[in-house]
Each structure stands twice: as structure tokens, then as C-alpha cells.
Amino acid sequence: MKLKNLLFICLLGMLNVVIAQTPADYLSADFHKDRREVLRSKMPKNSVAVVFANPIRNRANDVDYVFHQDPNFYYLTGYREPNAVLVLFSDNQTDGKGNTYNEVLYVQKNDPRAEMWNGKRLGINGTKKELGFKIAKNAEEFISDKIDFKKFDQVFVEKFKDDYRNSDRNKGEVYDLVSEFKNKSGYSPSSFLSKEKKYVYELIKSTPIENSANVAQVIGKAVTYYPNLRKDKLLMGYKNATNDKLKKEFQQKAALKLEAKSNIDLQFLQTRLAEMREVKTSEELKLLTKAIRISAVGQIEVMKAMKPHMSETEIQGIHEFVYKKYGAEYEGYPSIVGAGNNGCILHYIENNKTKVNDELVLMDLGAEYRGYTADVTRTIPANGKFSPEQKAIYNIVLKAQDAGIAVSKAGNQFWQPGQEAKKVINQGLLDLGIIKSLDEKHMYFPHGTSHHIGLDVHDPGTYGKFQKDMVITVEPGIYIPEGSNCDKKWWGIAVRIEDDILITDGAPVNLSNEAPRTVEAIEKMMAKKSVLDDFVLPNLD
Structure with a gap:
């Protein structure tokens, strides 16, 4: 074998190793292209949609938050960097050379110095090669391109958050792109x-x-x-x-x-993208199911590792370690780990109780995998055994959840799981003497049971009838904070059970059922040995 050929094979092998070291299971370029085509098919003639990437947001001083892409922008493009804008036309446009096009993605330009500090950028060539765009330009060109937005009958854009920072680092930041769009289109908040x-x-x-x-x-x-x-x-x-x-x-x-009339429409994209995103494709379901299974395994490992001496933060850390072990990039939302009365705070994220003791621990967490986020909640006793009072409340919530899941079928209304769960919970609370009548107003179950999940933990949707390939949560709960108007033995008990349910043409599928749900299954899992039992760090006090 010639030395030149041997060298080529070695280099090819090294390249394959490098490629194998980065995730290869993101949504495909064809997926994003198809989503743009579906949106285009919903756009009326002589219209244009303008969708902006998220900006970089500042955490403190010279430290920024970890960047997270705007879900709608990602859904349509697959681009995971800041400072970009998609312009999508309903009809073919013609450039000065007679070439036709119907979309342009403006992206961050390649900058060796910036990339040395903050990582590789796709740039124009990478955007074309990896994301399949025929026309990609540097973001600054959005400012110089003479797009006449006023010539279109309708210009579709999402409502601006107006929290874009002008860092003056370059002229292609989202701040500049949004400002230029407003200038070119004649956008004025007072016109709406x-x-x-x-x-x-x-x-x-x-x-x-x-x-x-x-x-x-x-x-x-x-x-x-x-x-x-x-x-x-x-x-x-x-x-x-x-x-x-x-x-x-x-x-x-x-x-x-x-x-006064404006050609700018702030509702179209919100409505149409909600219609599209509420029903998942097979490619989306694959990633979403993996995010859910990762989250379920996290619950299992915490059940085995849980000890009364643990803090809420430590419990949170075990969940999130499992997520990272599976390659999940983020948590889908701030993790909720509330022991005892803290579980009565629905969105409790401080997680700073230093010992969970023998209380119930409510754990509402979800891994985000390749953009898709799970939302799974389990409530377990820190000492491994439910007390009679804890068990009584838990079983009411479990029965309510089963009733809600049972009606999560194509054709049923979105509110039906909540309605069925409420009936069960009210009857259960009445049977225990916690409320005095079925129509008594109370705050022991103050929320609904269901929302869509996907690229957002609360994914957009029309919230009408269930359709095949929707994925929703069913999450009833009972929360009895200290000082409630009932026997003190119930005080400080908070239970929520949440699973992620796939709507099908037949029976609903519980995608997070891997994590034990019944009292018996939870106690059995908690009796198992954890790989973390022997993981002891030195005392730093």
C-alpha cells in the first residue's frame, strides 16, 4: 500500500472519530425544510414571515447566560446560534441577476477571533451544507439588503420581547436586526x-x-x-x-x-406554529420519547439513592447528573425539588432545604434532549416508606391521574383529563374529611392537569380536541400547606404525579411509565441499592 493512501486512510479514520464525538441525532435538515414548507402553504399570497433567533442575554457583568435558541426559530431552521433571522416568502422572489428564491437565512458570520473564545460558528457555508439552505447570508447583510416590507400585503412577525441588548460588539446582533426590521417595515407598537x-x-x-x-x-x-x-x-x-x-x-x-391599517400581523405566526407544533412528527417523537425516558431513569435512580439526610439540592443534582450522563444538553425548565411544605409551592425552585428528613419529596423535573423537553413528576417518602396519611393522599392523586389518562384520547376535549381528575380528588378529600362537601371551594388542587410538551415544556397548541401524535402531561396534585383548615395530621403533605402521555388512535400511551407510580412499586424501588451509596465526599467543614 502506498504511503499516500495509508495517510489518507488514517486521516479519514481520525475524521470519523471526531465526527463520532459530537451528537449526530439532531433533527434533520429535511425536517426543518418540511416545516418551512408547511408554514409557507398556510401563508396567503404576497406575504412574508420574519422570525428572529434569540439574543444572547447577560447574567452578570461580563458573564452571559448559556445560550438557548428560540423554539420557533429552531423548529423552522435547525440553527442553534444567536444573532440570526429567517425571512420566508409566500411566493418566489427575483434578485438583481434574475435568480428566484423564497427564503433567506441570515446568520452570524465566521470570525476566527470570536470563535477562538466562544466556539465554532456555522457561517454561510456551514449553514448551506448542514441545514440545507440554498441562500444564506451574513447577518449584517439583513441591514444592507433592500427588502421592501411595505410592498407585501401582510408581514408576519411574532410579538417582540424588547429585551435585546446592544453590546456594540458587531452590527449583526439581534438588537440591530430587530431595529432594522422595525425601521424598514414601519413597525410601531402604537399601531396595534x-x-x-x-x-x-x-x-x-x-x-x-x-x-x-x-x-x-x-x-x-x-x-x-x-x-x-x-x-x-x-x-x-x-x-x-x-x-x-x-x-x-x-x-x-x-x-x-x-x-389606520398596518400590513404587520402579530397573530399569524403564533397561531399557525401552535397548530403545527402541537402534533408531533415521527422524528420529533423519537427525540421527545428519549428525553422522557431519560427523565424517568433519573426518577428511578433518585428513588434508589434517596436518604433522609440529603438536601433538596443534592437530590436535584442526582437527577441532573443522570440527564448529563445520557447527553441531555439542558434541563427543560428549572428543577423543582420540594420536601414537605415546600412541595405546596407549585413552582418552588429554591431547592435549599438542607435535610429532607422523613417527609414526602415532590420532584418535578425534565431533561431537554436535542431541543425536546420532558416533564415528569414523582413524589416519594425520603425514608422509603409512606406514612398512613401520606399514602392516603398519594392514592387519591394516583386514582385521579389514572382517570385523567383514561380520557386522553383522540377526539376528546383538552379539558377532560382535568375534569375527571377533579371529580376523583374532591371525592377523596371529602372521604378523608379534609373538605366538607363536594362543591366546597378550596385550593388543595389549584391547577389544571394538562399541557403540551415538545420544544417548550409548555408547548404551544390550540388546546381544542386531542389529535393523534400529540404529547401532553397529566399531572393532578393535592397540596395541604401548614395552617390549612383541616386536621393537622394532613399539614405539609404535597403530592403531584405527572406523566407524559402520547395520544393515539387507540389507548393513550404513558411514555414515562418506566418510573414507578404506585406506592408499592415506589417502596420496592427505594429498597434497592444505589450505585451512589458508596459515593462519599470529604467533609469540608
């Missing part, structure tokens, strides 16, 4: 009338000046319920006007506002 504002404007326009005092009273009540209306100079000007001439001027301004 909320339902409440539109109602009052209509009232100002149609009410004779002699009855203006009544309108002023309505405005006074409106700003009490909707404080943001206080910022509207027209409304407050009319309310505080001291003479009829001024009131007529504001009346004319209100009429002009109502007649």
Missing part, C-alpha cells in the same frame, strides 16, 4: 390596538361630546383593570381634557387610529 384599547377608542369616537364625562368614567375603570392603558397618551389626554375643543381633537385622533 389591544381588544381593550380598541373598545375605548370606539367609545370615544362614537360618543357625543356632551356625554364625554361618561366616557371618562369608563377610561378610569379601564386603567384600573388594565394599568398599561395609562401609557396611552390619547386615552389619558381625552380623560383629562378640560374643554370640548380638546376632546374633539382627541376624538378625531381616535377615529384616525381606528382607520
